[in-house]
Amino acid sequence: MNTTAHDTQSVDRFDVAILGAGMAGGMLGAVLARNGVKVLLLDAGTHPRFAVGESTIPYTSSMTRIIAERYDVPEIEPLSSFKGIQEKVAPMSGRKQNFGFVYHQEGRPQNPEQVNQLVVPQWQRTESHLFRQDVDSYLFNLAVRYGAVPKVSTRIADIEVDPEHGVRLRSDRGEEFHASYLVDGSGFRSPVADAFGLREKPTRARTHSRTMFTHMVGVRPFDETSTGRLHKQPSPWHHGTLHHVFDGGWLWVIPFDNHDGALSPLCSVGLTLDERVHPPRPGTDPQAEFDAFLRRFPDIAEQFLGATAVRPWVATGRLQYSAKRTVGDRYCLTAHAAGFIDALYSRGLTNTLEVVNSLAWRLIEAAKDGDWSTERFQYIDELQQGLFDIHDDLVYCSFVGFRDYDLWNAVTRVWQSTSILPTVTIDRAYRMYLASRDEQILRDLEKRDVPGLPALVGQDIAGLLAFARETCREVEAGTLEPKQAAARLFQRLRNSAFLPAPFEFGSPDNRCFDATPAVIQAAVAWAATDAAPANIATLFGP
Numbered sequence: 001m002n003t004t005a006h007d008t009q010s011v012d013r014f015d016v017a018i019l020g021a022g023m024a025g026g027m028l029g030a031v032l033a034r035n036g037v038k039v040l041l042l043d044a045g046t047h048p049r050f051a052v053g054e055s056t057i058p059y060t061s062s063m064t065r066i067i068a069e070r071y072d073v074p075e076i077e078p079l080s081s082f083k084g085i086q087e088k089v090a091p092m093s094g095r096k097q098n099f100g101f102v103y104h105q106e107g108r109p110q111n112p113e114q115v116n117q118l119v120v121p122q123w124q125r126t127e128s129h130l131f132r133q134d135v136d137s138y139l140f141n142l143a144v145r146y147g148a149v150p151k152v153s154t155r156i157a158d159i160e161v162d163p164e165h166g167v168r169l170r171s172d173r174g175e176e177f178h179a180s181y182l183v184d185g186s187g188f189r190s191p192v193a194d195a196f197g198l199r200e201k202p203t204r205a206r207t208h209s210r211t212m213f214t215h216m217v218g219v220r221p222f223d224e225t226s227t228g229r230l231h232k233q234p235s236p237w238h239h240g241t242l243h244h245v246f247d248g249g250w251l252w253v254i255p256f257d258n259h260d261g262a263l264s265p266l267c268s269v270g271l272t273l274d275e276r277v278h279p280p281r282p283g284t285d286p287q288a289e290f291d292a293f294l295r296r297f298p299d300i301a302e303q304f305l306g307a308t309a310v311r312p313w314v315a316t317g318r319l320q321y322s323a324k325r326t327v328g329d330r331y332c333l334t335a336h337a338a339g340f341i342d343a344l345y346s347r348g349l350t351n352t353l354e355v356v357n358s359l360a361w362r363l364i365e366a367a368k369d370g371d372w373s374t375e376r377f378q379y380i381d382e383l384q385q386g387l388f389d390i391h392d393d394l395v396y397c398s399f400v401g402f403r404d405y406d407l408w409n410a411v412t413r414v415w416q417s418t419s420i421l422p423t424v425t426i427d428r429a430y431r432m433y434l435a436s437r438d439e440q441i442l443r444d445l446e447k448r449d450v451p452g453l454p455a456l457v458g459q460d461i462a463g464l465l466a467f468a469r470e471t472c473r474e475v476e477a478g479t480l481e482p483k484q485a486a487a488r489l490f491q492r493l494r495n496s497a498f499l500p501a502p503f504e505f506g507s508p509d510n511r512c513f514d515a516t517p518a519v520i521q522a523a524v525a526w527a528a529t530d531a532a533p534a535n536i537a538t539l540f541g542p
Contacts, residue, residue, distance in 0.1 A: 026139030098240030213270030386451025
């Protein structure tokens, strides 16, 4: 691959070529084509196909609604709710009503007091476990319906860029494509990252993890196990995304059969391990490794008695990779082409949609005025690098927290702060946009003091996250005991004036958080007093 100038005359010249027709490429392609951009949608594979990244969070659904309204693509809006997905997109999907965490110690019975849960509010209940092969196909077909030109089973072997004129792509079969701009939404093996040497080696990520995953049938609801029946959390574990956490890793359980009228018997299962503590062994069968893990944790194993994998396991080496830059002359990396941390906290889809939202309007304007300058897209790099670092801090702190329940209990509150308040921020902007249809309201969301976090709460959350990271670094270095670190974190949480007092994030006993109407009303009342900082008063105000 090279970056030489070339003759830009071509019968089939596109405004934007997108590599990768997964969720990111399909949604971006649909948005651009709907708004008059000439789009080429390339993929080395075909649909339907297996994919993970199945669990949504409220921020994901909020951003989905913004994209659908902002870019006038009503077919995207059903993806913002469980009902919409079931009725119009992917009825094999599951429902997500909570984030559940059960803490385990090897060689000891699970302590029923060592559980945490964040309940998706009853008045919201929008979240889903996405059956990705159907969702991705839906978005790909939507893009084509709006006019994107599909080119599947096409592997790009050579890329040439002329900063003044555009991009020329050649497939491994000798086909040639021209475009003014190239968006790479493929993945780790990004053709653009390879072509221009963009991978950060070694990655700056502090997190070290690897994973193995599959889909299973016969996975028993954890609520029905002897351990699960002892728990008193507000929402059944099986109604949401369950995380079994332990020193050195975590296990996800994402059921698709957890609602009335469910059509699918499947459950997504993935075991994620610190690859320094549990390095992969060449030639080891993932099923055998998973079975060996279950023998070490019989309280978890009960959930999998009789469960069977219905597709081959996928096993990885270290998951983390990053890019020195994600934007250059006539190109941009997005989604998993730009970088990846870990599936913990289900932030992958959220980060993808954030980038689609901010990238789309720039591409639409560039197609109109011909300004494809790198400077126009520089914010996208700042955004993606910020999102990467925030997720890395959260997951790094979590893996350190897995060593001791008290510390893990504190780290969950830091995560809740980064999840709830940013969602409130963009929901507020969305309501204002619906009332006025003023595009500037959505563009103002990009005025951020901290890349990757909304402005109203960005600095406050970044400060808390940095404190958590440095505290966990001391634990990892052996200079601070985990329980001392937990006490330090809870003290910081109690002293953080920007956190709504009714949420009680600083209370170790508040292990399950449910934003009931009463709690929300109390937060609004708190924000209306002098007790709340001005930015939070604005956030929770009328």
